[in-house]
Amino acid sequence: MEALAAVLxxxxxxxxxxxxxxxxxxxxxxxxxVDKVNKIIEDVKDKVDALNGIFKIFNFASEKLxxxxxxxxxxxxxxxxxxxxxxxxxxxxxx
Numbered sequence: 001m002e003a004l005a006a007v008l009x010x011x012x013x014x015x016x017x018x019x020x021x022x023x024x025x026x027x028x029x030x031x032x033x034v035d036k037v038n039k040i041i042e043d044v045k046d047k048v049d050a051l052n053g054i055f056k057i058f059n060f061a062s063e064k065l066x067x068x069x070x071x072x073x074x075x076x077x078x079x080x081x082x083x084x085x086x087x088x089x090x091x092x093x094x095x
Contacts, residue, residue: 080086
């Protein structure tokens with residue numbers, strides 16, 4: 001009984017030391033993994049920012065094209081109205 005009382009705390013301390021070493025190893029691996037994930041996230045963010053620049057260019061170009069097409073259509077409609085002598089203010093005009 002006395003031998004068991006002397007050996008049991010040693011076994012428990014040994015197991016706690018092993019558990020502590022395992023937790024430290026897992027903590028270090030977790031830190032390394034989090035660093036890798038942060039690098040991946042930063043790379044993805046940089047690529048998305050680059051794509052945002054391209055999308056801004058496309059958006060700007062489409063807005064200018066839309067503005068130009070509206071001006072062309074307005075000019076054609078105005079010319080047709082002048083040719084046929086139609087009034088610019090009708091009941092159906094919602095502008």
